[in-house]
Amino acid sequence: MPHFTIEYSANLDARLDMGEVVEIVRKAAVETGIFPLGGIRVRALRCEHYAIADGAADFGFLAMVGRLGAGRDLATRRKAGEHIFNTLSAYLDPVFAGGKFALSFDMHINDKETSWKRNNIHEGLSARPTVIPGCGEDASRGSRDSGPGPSDHPGMTRTN
Secondary structure, X not given: OOEEEEEEEHHHHHOOOHHHHHHXXXXXXHHHOOOOHHHOEEEEEEEOOOOOOOOOOOOEEEEEEEEEOOOOOHHHHHHHHHHHHHHHHHHOHHHHHHOOEEEEEEEEEOOHXXXXXXXXXXXXXXXXXXXXXXXXXXXXXXXXXXXXXXXXXXXXXXXX
């Protein structure tokens, strides 16, 4: 974890590149330093059918939900959430400038008692040197409370 799911109005396809949006969110999640790299997922779902406000066809939306595993305190979650939201919001400034648009981001914490996972990506990352594309020197795989960090992975390299 975390897993980010983005739902967006189909009319945004003409106004932005959703591939860039998912990469912006992924990089921002890495930059927080609190998430294990192998757990980060970002997906975007285009909403073909939607209605906004008074039904004006030019209104658009992007609604993102981040699902997190339990174990991080509120201050840590809030700081990470603000970084991810502010990064995405800044990227979307031209969309706001070009028309009426709504952006939202909510974090949800999964109950570990009712959440099942199977993932061998972490194992694959620790078995080879890893470059974290698009992240500066401060990028990391995780933190003490969220999974393996850089010091736990011999051979990990970083690049700008």
